[in-house]
Amino acid sequence: DTAVSQTPKYLVTQMGNDKSIKCEQNLGHDTMYWYKQDSKKFLKIMFSYNNKELIINETVPNRFSPKSPDKAHLNLHINSLELGDSAVYFCASSQWDSYEQYFGPGTRLTVT
């Protein structure tokens, strides 16, 4: 069973489009995250939710909107996609009292 899953794995789209990435974890964790990894492999946190509540919101354009319908799911919607949004987006989860983060397989987003 996959612990943290993301869909889709690959996403190719044109500038100006709106797209969503979904994430689900079956670990029973109460905290979930979105990270962006650029072409130079730099990994940067974007958002974090704890029990469906937003707890971390980094300096991310407001074209990015996360949503957590329940503590097992965290989705990321991106409006008006730009070339610079091309990256691999990782979802991760952890238990509130544990530091260890479990990452999903990633979604490679390519904006043309």
Next chain:
Amino acid sequence: GQQVMQIPQYQHVQEGEDFTTYCNSSTTLSNIQWYKQRPGGHPVFLIQLVKSGEVKKQKRLTFQFGEAKKNSSLHITATQTTDVGTYFCAGPRGGSNYKLTFGKGTLLTVNP
């Protein structure tokens, strides 16, 4: 803001040689974590160090946390081709154990 610097950026070794990557923080850390990301894969948690001067071993991997809790190292003895990947250190930022600042990683390649 807090910075986590990691060196070297790249390291190529012959199989059987040792490898070390170093991590330095601009601020004192409450803990430091290490992750490994295989090519095309996702970051996988390796270990967390909490105490000043702490040393932990996992088979051929030795992790150290500096006395001042501002630096850390990962040493691999007798590298194998399975060690290939990018090794990241990560430290909590802004008093939050869940907002991690990742180093830029060290990409290790091993020549068989």
